[in-house]
Amino acid sequence: MELNSSPxxxxxxxxxxxxxxxxxxxxxxxxxxxxxxxxxxxxxxLFIPLIGERFDGHAFLAAAIKEGAAGVLVQRGSEHKxxxxxxxxxxxxxxxxxxxxxxxxxxxRKKFPVSxxxxxxxxxxxxxxxxxxxxxxxxxxxxxxxxxxxxLVGLPLTLFRLNEGHAAAILELGTNTRGExxxxxxxxxxxxxxxxxxxxxHLEGFKSIEAVRxxxxxxxxxxxxxxxxVINRDDGELIFLEKVWRGKRVTFGINNDADITAEKITNxxxxxxxxxxxxxxxxxxxxxxxxxxxxxxxxxxxxAMSWAAGFGNAEICRGLSAFKAxxxxxxxxxxxxxxxxxxxxxxxxxxxxxxxVKTLGxxxxxxxxxxxxxxxxxxxxxxxxxxxxxxxxxxxxxxSALFLKGSFARTTARGAIKNGMAKDRLFFPxxxxxxxxxxxxxxxxxxxxxxxxxxxxxxxxxxxxxxxxFGVEEGGRQTTTYN
Numbered sequence: 001m002e003l004n005s006s007p008x009x010x011x012x013x014x015x016x017x018x019x020x021x022x023x024x025x026x027x028x029x030x031x032x033x034x035x036x037x038x039x040x041x042x043x044x045x046l047f048i049p050l051i052g053e054r055f056d057g058h059a060f061l062a063a064a065i066k067e068g069a070a071g072v073l074v075q076r077g078s079e080h081k082x083x084x085x086x087x088x089x090x091x092x093x094x095x096x097x098x099x100x101x102x103x104x105x106x107x108x109r110k111k112f113p114v115s116x117x118x119x120x121x122x123x124x125x126x127x128x129x130x131x132x133x134x135x136x137x138x139x140x141x142x143x144x145x146x147x148x149x150x151x152l153v154g155l156p157l158t159l160f161r162l163n164e165g166h167a168a169a170i171l172e173l174g175t176n177t178r179g180e181x182x183x184x185x186x187x188x189x190x191x192x193x194x195x196x197x198x199x200x201x202h203l204e205g206f207k208s209i210e211a212v213r214x215x216x217x218x219x220x221x222x223x224x225x226x227x228x229x230v231i232n233r234d235d236g237e238l239i240f241l242e243k244v245w246r247g248k249r250v251t252f253g254i255n256n257d258a259d260i261t262a263e264k265i266t267n268x269x270x271x272x273x274x275x276x277x278x279x280x281x282x283x284x285x286x287x288x289x290x291x292x293x294x295x296x297x298x299x300x301x302x303x304a305m306s307w308a309a310g311f312g313n314a315e316i317c318r319g320l321s322a323f324k325a326x327x328x329x330x331x332x333x334x335x336x337x338x339x340x341x342x343x344x345x346x347x348x349x350x351x352x353x354x355x356x357v358k359t360l361g362x363x364x365x366x367x368x369x370x371x372x373x374x375x376x377x378x379x380x381x382x383x384x385x386x387x388x389x390x391x392x393x394x395x396x397x398x399x400s401a402l403f404l405k406g407s408f409a410r411t412t413a414r415g416a417i418k419n420g421m422a423k424d425r426l427f428f429p430x431x432x433x434x435x436x437x438x439x440x441x442x443x444x445x446x447x448x449x450x451x452x453x454x455x456x457x458x459x460x461x462x463x464x465x466x467x468x469x470f471g472v473e474e475g476g477r478q479t480t481t482y483n
Contacts, residue, residue, distance in 0.1 A: 006032050006033035006045075007031075007033060007034060007108050007160045007162075008030060008031070008032060009030070009031045009034075009046065009104070009107075009108070010027065010028060010029065010030055010031070011025065011026060011027040011028060011029040011030075011031070011071060011090050011092065012027040012028065013107065014031070014046065014071070014073075014092055014104060015027060015092060016107070017100075017103045017104045017106070017107035018073075018092070018094045018099075018100040018103045018104060019094075019095070019103075020073070020092040020093055020094040020095075020100065021092065021093045022090070022091075022092055022093075023074065023079070023091040023092065023093050024086060024089070024090065024091040025071065025086075025088065025089060025090025025091055026090060027090075029070055029071055029090040030070070031044070031045055031046035031070050031071055032044040032045060032070065033045040033046070033160075034046050034048060034101075034104065034156075034157075034160055035047045035048070035064070035069070036048050036049075036050055036057070036101065036153060036157070038057065038060035038063060038064065041067070042064040042067045042068065042069040043067055043068035043069065044068065044069075044070050045069055045070060045071075046069070046070065046071045046072070046073065047060075047061070047064035047065075047069040047071070047072045047073070048072075048073045048097050048100065048101050048104075049061055049064075049072070049073065049074070049075070049078075049097055050097055050098055050101070050153065051075065051097065051098070056078075056081075057097070058074070058075070058078045058081035058082075059081070061074070061081060061082055061083060062082075062083040065086045065087070065089045069089060070089065070090060071089060071090035071091065071092065072086070072089060072090075072091055072092075073091075073092050073093075073094050073097050073100055074091060074092070074093050074094070074097075075093075075094060075095070075096060075097045076093060076094065076095050076096075079093065098152060098153070101152075101153065101156045102152060102155075102156050102183065102186075102187040103187075104156070105155065105156030105157075105159040105160060105187055106159075106186070106187045106188075106189065108159055108160060108162060109159045109162060109169075109187070109188065109189060110189065111162075112162050112163070112164065112166065114143075114162065114166050114167055114168055114169050115167065115168045115169070115191050115192070115309045115310070116168075116169045116171065116188055116189065116190045116191050116192070117132065117168070117169070117170045117171065117190060117191065117192040117193075117194070117305050117308075117309055118171050118172075118173055118184075118185060118188050118190035118192070118193045118194070118219060118223075119132075119170065119171070119172055119173065119193075119194050119196065119301075119305070120172070120173040120174070120175070120181055120193075120194075120195055120196070120216050120219050121194075121195050121196030121197050121198070121216065122196070122197055122198055122199035122200070122212060122216070122349065122351060123196065123197060123199055123294075123349060123351050123352040123355075124196040124197060124294060124297065124298045124301070124352075125150075125172050125174070125196055126172065126326060126329065126346075127290075127295065127298045127326050127329055128194075128196055128298045128301045128302050128305070129144055129145060129170050129172050129302075130144075130323070130326050131298060131299055131301075131302035131319065131320060131323050132144075132170050132301075132302040132305045132306055132319075133170055134302075134319040134320070134322060134323050135302060135303070135306045135311060135315055135316050135318075135319030135320065136168050136170065136306060136309070136311060136315075136319070137319070138315045138318060138319055139311070139315055140166075140167035140168045141165050141166050141167055141168075142166065142167070142168045142169065142170060143158070143161055143162055143166045143168070143169040143170070144169070144170040144171075144172075145158050145170065145171055145172040146158070148174065149172075150171075150172040150173055150174035150184075151174050151175075151180070151184075152180060152183065152184065154174075155171060155173065155184050155187060155188065156187065158171060159171075159187070159188070168309065170305075171188050171190070173185065173188070173219065175215055175216075176206075176378065178206065178211070178214075178215055179215075179218075180215070181215050181216060181218040181219055181222075182218040182221065182222045185218065185219050185222035185223060186222055189224065190219075190223060190227060191224070191227050191228065191309070192227060192228045192229075192230060192305055192308045192309050193219045193220060193223050193227060193228075193229055193230065194219075194229075194230035194231075194301060194304070194305050195216050195217070195219060195220075195230075195231075195232065195238060195241070196232065196297075196298070196301050197232055197235045197237075197238070197297070197351070198212055198213045198216060198235060198237035198238060199212075199349060199350065199351030199352075200212075200349055200350045200351060200379065200382070200386055206380075207380055207381065209237065213237050213238075217241060217244070220241060220244065220245045221244075223247075225246070225247050226247065226248075227247060227248070228247070228248045228249065228250060228308040228309075229241065229245040229247060229248070229249045229250075230249070230250050230251075230252065230301065230304045230305055230308055231245070231249055231250070231251050231252075232251075232252060232253060232297070232301065233251045233252065233253035233256040233257070233258045234253035234254055234255050234256055234258075234297070248308075250304045250307055250308040251304070252297075252300040252301055252303070252304040253300070254293075254296065254297070254300070259279070259280065259304065259307075260277070260278065260279050260300050260303050260304045260307065261278045261300065262275040262276065262277060262278070262296050262299075262300060263275065263276040263278055263283070264276045264285075265293075265296060267291075267362055267363075268287075269363060270291070270332050270334065270340060270363065271289065272287065272288045272289040272290050272291055273287075273288055273290065273291065273292075273295070273296060274286065274287045274288075275288075275296060277299075277300075277303060277316070277317060277320070279303065279307060279313055279316070282313050284313060284317045286299070286317060286320050286321055287321060288320055288321065288323060289323070289324050289325065290323065290324075290325055290330065291330055291332065291342075291359050291363060292330055292355055292356070292358070292359035292362075293355070293358070293359070294352075294355040294359070295330065299320050299323075302316075302319075302320065303316045303320065306319070326346075327343075327346075328343055328344070328345050328346035328460065329344060329346050330342060330343075330344050330356065330359065331343040331344070333467065333472050334472065334473045335443075335466075335467075335470040335471065335472060335473065336470055336471040336472065336473050337443065337444075337445060337470055338444075338445030338446060338473075339443050339444065339445060339446065339447040339448065339449065339470070340363070340446075340447070340448045340449070341448075341449045341451070341463065341466055341467070341470075342356070342359075342360065342363075342448065342449065342450045342451065343451055343460070343463045344356050344450060344451065344452040345451055345452060345453060345455075345459040345460045345462075345463055346455060347454055347455050348373075348374070348376045348452050348453050348454045349376055349378075349379070349454075350376060350379075350386045350389065350390055352452075353373070353376065353390055353452060354390070354393060356450060356452055357371065357393065357394055357397055357399075357450070358397075360397070360399075360448055360450045361397045361398070363448055364447070364448045365446075367444075367446040367447050367448060368400035368401075368442075368444070368447045368448075369397075369398075369399045369400055369447065369448045369449070369450070370399065370400055370401045370402075370403070370439070370443075370447070370448070370449045370450070371394060371399055371401075371402050371403070371449075371450045371451075371452070372403040372405075372429075372435060372449065372450070372451045372452075372459065372462050373394075373402070373403065373404055373405070373412065373451075373452055373453060373459075374405050374406050374452070374453020374454060374457030374458075374459040375387075375405075375406030375407055375408050375409075375453060375454060375457050376390070376408075376453070376454050377454040377456055377457070378454070383408060384408065384411050387408040387411045387412045387415065388411050388412065388414055388415035388418075389415060390412055390415065391411070391412040391413060391414065391415025391416035391417075391418075391419070391421075392415040392416065392418055392419040393415075393419075394412075394416055394421075395415070395416040395417075395418075395419035395420055395421035396419055399425075400425065400447075401425050401426075401427065401438070401442075402416060402421065402425060402426050402427070403427045403428075403429050403435055404426065404427070404428055405428070405429055405430075405453070405457070405459075406453070406457055409428055410428075413426050413428075432461055432462045432464075432465030432466070433465070435462060435465070435466075436465055436466065436469050439466070439469075439470075440469065443470070449466065451463050451466075
C-alpha cells in the first residue's frame with residue numbers, strides 16, 4: 001500500500017522548505033507527489049534519493065528521470081551521480097536529502113489547520129494510537145500512522161497523506177538513536193504530545209533506561225510551548241516532566257491523582273475489562289474488549305490525548321467501548337477444543353512481556369498455561385541480564401510449560417530454573433511442529449497459550465501453526481477495525 005498520496009508542491013516551495021538551490025529546470029515545476037522508493041512509479045513526482053548504510057538512492061536518479069520524474073533532489077557532494085543531462089527535469093541541490101524530506105513534510109503539515117497529536121513511549125504506542133483514532137474518527141476525518149511508519153522516513157510519508165479533508169492527525173514517533181524524537185517532533189509540530197511510559201526498549205542504541213527517558217522526553221522539549229503535554233502520573237520515570245513542562249497539561253493514571261483515571265476495574269476474562277472512566281468530575285462505565293491492566297492505561301492515555309485535543313466525554317466513551325484488539329497485540333482466539341490463544345507477536349521488550357505474562361496469569365484462573373517466547377531484541381549489553389530476569393519472572397507465575405526460541409533461549413531458561421522452574425517444563429523448539437506435537441497431547445479446555453517475541457523473530461508462524469492445528473471456534477476471534 002502506498003502511504004504517500006500526492007501532495008502538490010512547486011519547485012519554489014521545495015526550495016523554500018529545504019533551503020536548497022536550483023541546479024536545473026524551473027522553480028515553477030509542479031510535483032505531483034513525493035517518491036523515495038525506486039520501486040514506486042516516479043512519473044510526475046519529486047524523487048528524493050535517500051542514503052543508508054547499505055544503499056544510496058542516487059544510484060537510481062537516472063532511472064527516475066527516464067521514468068518521467070518531474071524533479072529530483074541531489075545531496076551536496078553527490079552531483080556527479082546525476083549522470084547525463086537530465087533534460088527538462090528540475091534538479092534541486094540540498095545539504096542532506098533525509099533532512100530535506102523532513103523539511104518538506106513539515107512545510108506540508110503547516111499548510112493545513114489540523115490538530116496534530118504526537119505519541120511516543122517504550123510500549124503501548126500503537127494500541128493507544130488506534131484507540132485515539134477510534135475516538136477522534138467519530139466526529140472528524142482523522143489521519144493516523146499506519147504500520148511502523150514512525151521514523152525519519154515514515155513520519156514524512158505519513159504527513160504527505162494530509163489533505164484538506166482531515167481535521168486531526170495522530171502521529172506515532174519511534175526511535176532507536178539519540179536525537180530522533182527531537183527531529184521528529186520538529187517535523188510534526190504537534191499541538192498535543194504524550195509519552196505513554198518509559199521502559200527497557202531499544203537499549204542497544206540507548207544503553208540505559210535513563211537515556212531512553214531523555215530521548216523520549218525530547219518530545220516535550222521540542223513542542224511549541226502553547227501545546228498540551230499529556231503525562232502518565234503512575235510512571236515514576238515521567239513524574240519529573242511535570243516540573244520540566246511549564247505549559248498546559250493533562251494527566252492520567254490509576255494509582256495517583258490525575259485528571260483522567262479508572263475506578264472500579266473488573267476483569268471479565270476473555271471478554272475484556274470493565275471500569276469507570278473518570279474525566280474531571282464526570283464518570284462513565286466503560287466495557288472494553290481488550291485484556292490486561294496495560295490496556296486500561298492505553299485507554300486512559302487515549303482518553304487524555306483526545307480530551308486535550310478538545311473531544312468530549314461522549315466521543316471518548318463511545319470510541320473506547322467500540323475498540324477491538326489490534327492484530328498481534330494481545331489478540332485472543334478461542335480454539336475449537338475450548339483452549340485460548342493470545343497472539344502478542346507484534347513486538348516484545350521486558351516491560352511488555354511482564355504485562356502480557358501478568359495478564360495471562362489473571363486470565364487462566366485454575367487452568368494450565370503455556371508461553372511460547374522468542375528473543376527480545378535491541379537490548380544491547382543488558383540483553384542477557386534482561387532475558388534471565390524475564391525467565392525468573394515467568395517462573396514465578398506458575399506457568400505449566402515454557403517454549404523458548406532464539407539466541408537467548410538458554411539464558412531465559414537459566415533464569416527460570418534459578419527461580420524454581422523444573423527443567424522438564426522447559427522446551428527449545430526449532431519449528432512450530434515441535435510445539436504442536438506436545439500441545440496436541442496436553443492442551444485441554446480452559447487452558448491458555450501466550451505467544452510473544454520481537455518482530456524480527458517471526459513468532460507469528462507459531463500462532464498460525466496452532467490455529468491451523470486446533471481451529472478457531474466460530475465467533476472466537478477478536479478482530480480489529482480501523483477508522
